[in-house]
Amino acid sequence: MPNKNATLTIADQSVSLPLVEGTHGPGCIDIGGLYHDTGHFTFDAGFGATAACKSAITYIDGEKGVLMYRGYPIEQLAEQSNFLEVAYLLLEGELPSDAEMTKFEHDVTHHTMMHESVKNFLHGFHYDAHPMAMLCAAIASLSAFYHDTTDNEDPAQRKLAAIRLIAKMPTIAAAAYRYSIGWPIRYPRNNLEYVTRFLHMMFEVPSEPLELNPVVAKALDLLFILHADHEQNASTSTVRLVGSTGANPYASVAAGIAALWGPAHGGANEAVLKMLAEIGDAKHVEGAVARAKDKDSGFRLMGFGHRVYKNFDPRAKIIREMTHKVLDALGVNDPLLEVALKLEEAALKDDYFVERKLYPNVDFYSGIIYKALKIPTEMFTVMFAIARTAGWIAHWIEQHEMPGGRIYRPRQLYVGATPRDYVVLGKR
Numbered sequence: 001m002p003n004k005n006a007t008l009t010i011a012d013q014s015v016s017l018p019l020v021e022g023t024h025g026p027g028c029i030d031i032g033g034l035y036h037d038t039g040h041f042t043f044d045a046g047f048g049a050t051a052a053c054k055s056a057i058t059y060i061d062g063e064k065g066v067l068m069y070r071g072y073p074i075e076q077l078a079e080q081s082n083f084l085e086v087a088y089l090l091l092e093g094e095l096p097s098d099a100e101m102t103k104f105e106h107d108v109t110h111h112t113m114m115h116e117s118v119k120n121f122l123h124g125f126h127y128d129a130h131p132m133a134m135l136c137a138a139i140a141s142l143s144a145f146y147h148d149t150t151d152n153e154d155p156a157q158r159k160l161a162a163i164r165l166i167a168k169m170p171t172i173a174a175a176a177y178r179y180s181i182g183w184p185i186r187y188p189r190n191n192l193e194y195v196t197r198f199l200h201m202m203f204e205v206p207s208e209p210l211e212l213n214p215v216v217a218k219a220l221d222l223l224f225i226l227h228a229d230h231e232q233n234a235s236t237s238t239v240r241l242v243g244s245t246g247a248n249p250y251a252s253v254a255a256g257i258a259a260l261w262g263p264a265h266g267g268a269n270e271a272v273l274k275m276l277a278e279i280g281d282a283k284h285v286e287g288a289v290a291r292a293k294d295k296d297s298g299f300r301l302m303g304f305g306h307r308v309y310k311n312f313d314p315r316a317k318i319i320r321e322m323t324h325k326v327l328d329a330l331g332v333n334d335p336l337l338e339v340a341l342k343l344e345e346a347a348l349k350d351d352y353f354v355e356r357k358l359y360p361n362v363d364f365y366s367g368i369i370y371k372a373l374k375i376p377t378e379m380f381t382v383m384f385a386i387a388r389t390a391g392w393i394a395h396w397i398e399q400h401e402m403p404g405g406r407i408y409r410p411r412q413l414y415v416g417a418t419p420r421d422y423v424v425l426g427k428r
Contacts, residue, residue: 229391303364
């Protein structure tokens with residue numbers, strides 16, 4: 001296939017720029033030599049049209065509502081797989097055999113314990129500290145516990161770090177939650193599978209066994225699958241940016257957690273619950289919808305539409321059905337959930353939202369499910385982090401395996417002061 005090029009003309013100068021094609025999606029114009037050839041950078045606020053890396057992990061087509069992990073449609077994985085199998089797929093590139101899955105589950109299960117000093121470290125936080133603050137700091141601290149196995153160039157050490165992070169993230173997350181409410185920290189029960197083990201660490205008390213409705217673990221496992229990766233989003237790009245410096249995997253993932261904490265990213269499902277609380281009652285939904293249509297009202301419906309998906313969020317279509325199963329199975333009677341269901345109904349029928357394709361997204365439904373499962377609002381983003389750890393560490397590993405990696409160094413369009421002379425203090 002002949003090489004293709006794009007031609008860029010600046011004043012009377014023309015330069016030829018190579019076109020780079022992937023296996024799916026739009027191609028890219030390689031501008032690596034642009035500054036050398038023309039003395040110009042490109043300006044792309046928020047990197048909305050810039051590919052900063054090559055990746056074989058996740059593919060999104062926002063126009064068609066497509067999401068694939070390693071080529072597998074998210075719909076098939078959600079229906080037939082489980083979270084640990086998806087984590088293996090993200091890390092290794094292929095679905096595991098029976099033997100490979102057994103070994104992976106064994107490895108993850110036997111790395112679930114956290115060092116007792118991590119528990120003591122969490123106790124250093126104020127009792128009402130946000131769980132995301134504790135999670136971010138605790139994950140960063142793992143680099144101090146495993147400093148002898150943080151050789152980024154060693155494939156075995158990279159994989160060990162991946163196993164540790166996927167295994168310990170739920171343990172640390174549950175410990176942070178229990179500390180914040182004054183409960184004793186529960187150790188992982190390794191006779192349980194991944195999601196059920198986490199729920200026991202979250203909610204079991206010494207005085208009585210925890211009885212779980214099977215739909216609870218199924219719903220949470222499904223949410224973990226849907227949140228496991230999402231291409232080059234803000235937190236994943238942060239993990240890659242920090243990783244490009246040669247930082248160890250624990251520091252890199254901790255940086256991803258910090259990025260995820262932002263309300264415009266991982267905090268979106270928490271924002272949904274705050275919006276529902278603001279609406280307050282199902283009878284106020286019609287008025288809220290009217291306010292959302294009024295650009296001057298300052299009111300926004302959180303959890304509707306998506307920056308990437310211009311049609312529908314494929315994850316939302318999957319989780320919507322599970323949301324209603326959870327509510328039916330648990331017989332939840334919660335005024336805020338009534339508001340959510342009324343709002344969903346209104347938005348799916350209202351021409352304003354339908355014409356603009358502002359459908360409920362995965363954050364809308366995940367917030368409802370977490371609320372129904374009695375997971376506190378401040379833990380919503382923590383739940384997201386547990387799932388996204390699989391994607392973060394897969395990208396971190398891919399970054400170190402792919403040749404030609406460079407430290408990330410975005411450029412800027414300077415709009416500050418022009419050169420001026422210093423004036424001594426007394427003469428200003």
